[in-house]
Amino acid sequence: MQTIKIAVQKSGRLNEDSLKILKDCGVSIDNGRDQLRAQARNFPLEVFYLRNGDIPQYLRDGVVDLAIIGENVLFEKGPDLEVVEKLGFSKCRVSLAVPKSAAYDGPLSLQGKRIATSYPNTLAHFLEGHGIEAETHIINGSVEIAPNIGLADAVCDIVSSGSTLFKNNLREVDVIMKSEAVLAVSPKIGGAQREILEQLRFRIQSVLKARGNRYVLMNVPNAQLDAIIDLLPGMRSPTVLPLAEPGWSSVHTVISQDRFWEVLDEVKKAGAEGILVCPIEKMVL
Template identity: 75%
Template sequence: MTKIRIAIQKSGRLNNDSLSMLKDCGISIDNGKDQLKADARNFPMEVFYLRNGDIPQYLRDGVVDIAIIGENVLIEKGEDIGIVEKLGFSKCRVSLAVPKAMEYNSVNDFEGKRIATSYPNTVKNYLKERGVNADLHIINGSVEIAPNIGLADAICDIVSSGSTLFKNNLKEVEVMLKSEAVLAESTNISAARKEILEKLRFRIKSVLQARQSKYVLLNAPNEKLKNIIQILPGMRSPTVLPLAEEGWSSVHTVIKKDKFWEVIDELKRAGAEGILVCPIEKMVL
C-alpha cells in the first residue's frame, strides 16, 4: 500500500502544532516515545521526526514527500522547494537586533559590523539588496549571547514575543521577513503520493477554514431583519428561521475571526439580541 511520507520537527512547538493539525485532520499517529518514524492508523501516511534544519535536504532528495516546516527555514535552506499550503500557526519573524544602548538609525548602521546568526543566507541577501556589507558569524544555537561576550555587534534570529531579546539586553531593529508553518512538497513526489497529498490538503483546508471562523446565532425582530442581514458576511447567505414568538427570527451565519468583534458591535447596534457564538470544528466548502 502506497503511503505518503511526511516530515515534521522532532521536538519543540512546531512539533506540537504539527501533530495537533494532523489530529484535527482526523489522522491518528502511532507515536511511541523517542520514535523517529511512526505510522498513521487511519490514513496512508508515515511520519518522520527530523531536525528542522535537515528537512529541506530530505525533501530535495525525495526521502520524504512533504513536510510541515517553518517558512523561514525554506527561505534559508530550500528556496527551490515548493510551498503547498500556509498553515497559519507557529508565526514568527526573522529580525536583526542590536544592544539596547546602541543608537540605531537605519540598516546602513550594519555596515562593517559583526552579525551572529543561524540564517547567513537570509541576512546576506537582505543586506546585499540594501548595499550593506557586514561580517557574518554563523552560530548554530543561541545567538542572543554573542553581543554580550564580544563575539558580535548584532544578531539575526527568530523573534516571537521578543522576551528573549529583552532578557539579553537587545532590541529588535529590522524585521527581514515574517514566517509561519507551511506544508512543503518534494519535487520527486510520485503521482500516487500526489493523490494522497490532495486528500490531505482538502482536510487541512477544512481545518484552517474552521479555525479562522466562528458560528454565530442571534435573535432579531423582523422589522430590523433586513438591516441585520446586510451586516452579516456569511458563507453564501445567512440562514433565517422563524421563532415561536411572533415577529422574531433566528439568524445563523459564519463570521471570520479577524472581523468578529466589529461585526458583533454592528449587530448589537442594529438590534440583534441573544447573540450566541460557537467554535467550528471543520468547515468544508
C-alpha cells in the same frame, strides 16, 4: 497500498502544532516515545520525526514526500522547494537586533559591523539587497548573547515574543522576514503520492477555514431583520428561522475572526439579542 511520507520537527512547538493539525484532519498516528517513524492507522501516511534543519535536504533527496516546516528554515536551507499550503501557526519573524544603547538609523547602520546569526543565507540576502558589507559570525543557538560577550555588534535571529531579546538587553530594529508553518513538497514526489497529497490538502484547508471562522446565532426582531442581514458577511446568505415568539427570528451565519468583534458590535447596536458564538470543527466549501 501506496503511502505518503511526511516529515515533522522532532520536538518543540512546531512538532506539537504539526501533530495537532494532522489529528484535526482525522489522521490517527501511532507514535510512541522517542520514535523516529510512525504509521497512521486510518490514512495512507507515515510520519518521520526529524531535526528541523535537516528536513529541506530530506525533501530534496525524496526521502520524504512532504514536510511541515517553518518558512524561515525553508528560506534559509530550501528556497528551491515548493510550498503548497500556508498553515497559519507557529508564526514568528527573522529580525535584526542591536544593544539597547546602540544607535540604529536603518540597515546602513550595519555597514562594516559584526553580526551573529543562525541564518547566514537569509542575512546575506538582506545585506546584499541593501548594498551592505558586514562580517557574519555563524552561531548555532544562544545567538542573543553574542553582543554581551563582545563577539558581535548586532544579531539576526528568529523572534516570537521578543522576551529573549529583552532579557539580553537587545532591541529589535528590522524585520527581515515573517514566517509561519507551511506544507512543503519534494520535487521527487510520485503521482500516487501526489493524489494522497491532494486528499490531505483538502482536509487541511477545511480545518484552517474552520479555525479562521465562528458560527454565530442571534435572535433578531423582524422589523430589524433586513438591516441586520445587510451587516452580516455570511458564506452566501444567513439562515433565517422563525422563533416561537411572534415578531422574532433566529439568524445563523459564519463570521471570520478578522471581523468578528466589529460585526458583533454592529448587529448588537442594530437590535440583535441572545447572541451565541460557537467554534467550527470543519468547514467545507
